[in-house]
Amino acid sequence: MATPLSLVAEPRRREILQLIWRQERAAGEIASLLPVTFGAVSQHLRLLREAGLVSMRRDGQRHFYVARPEQFGPLVHVLEAMWVTGLDELKSLAEAEERASARAGRATVRRSSGRKKGHP
Amino acid sequence: MATPLSLVAEPRRREILQLIWRQERAAGEIASLLPVTFGAVSQHLRLLREAGLVSMRRDGQRHFYVARPEQFGPLVHVLEAMWVTGLDELKSLAEAEERASARAGRATVRRSSGRKKGHP
């Protein structure tokens, strides 16, 4: 079975995940928002579901999908970083990470007895 | 050009990265540690270098490679999580992430004892 990492590495699947990250959507709606066939989307959803990365709820003839962020481990941060920066190609994702670390560092230091654990 | 995410999704490249994560190694040494041809390794190194994920230093006839962790962004945590758990297939990587978040949450709420996430 495919690993979460390999599944997420595929751009089309990232698009799908973004569409159902916090919002439940029917398979047909997902497909209607993407420049590919219904069948293609269905195949992607199958893989994601088999890996436990999304869950499905059936209502009548419709199948509603939604992501399960807690199943992504550290990959959550990779995806969300890509999405907030807008550019999927994570151009300056390294810098974003840098800034995040700096923020976390300051927060930790400030809350903890004001000792400063210097970072470069 | 390939994205860091797609490059890292390939198991063989993760093996290579693990070998040169903090330790510089000659191309030949890397190849000698893996069950593939010298040529195959060289091709992987080329892709990684083109993406800026590894750097190369030439010394005589040898080419020494080393990873550039700061270029991986949030992917660093994905890789290191895979490596500490031992299993590359990130079986229970989600739980690890869960625990990490819990720790971070507690650390933020109480006084953190100066222990910062990341490693020594």
Add this chain to the structure above:
DNA sequence: TTTATATTTTAGTCATCACTAAAATATAAT
């Protein structure tokens, strides 16, 4: 039941890619 709607599944095509073997390039040693 018949028809429409929503989704999955199957078969086949095409591109990508990891790999091997061999040729090419480059530096060092004799």
Add this chain to the structure above:
DNA sequence: ATTATATTTTAGTGATGACTAAAATATAAA
């Protein structure tokens, strides 16, 4: 210069995988 060592590059192969079109399945509406 020749030989050995270290690495890259090229050409070709096989497997994987994303996609389309069409067939199959399932539920709802007429």
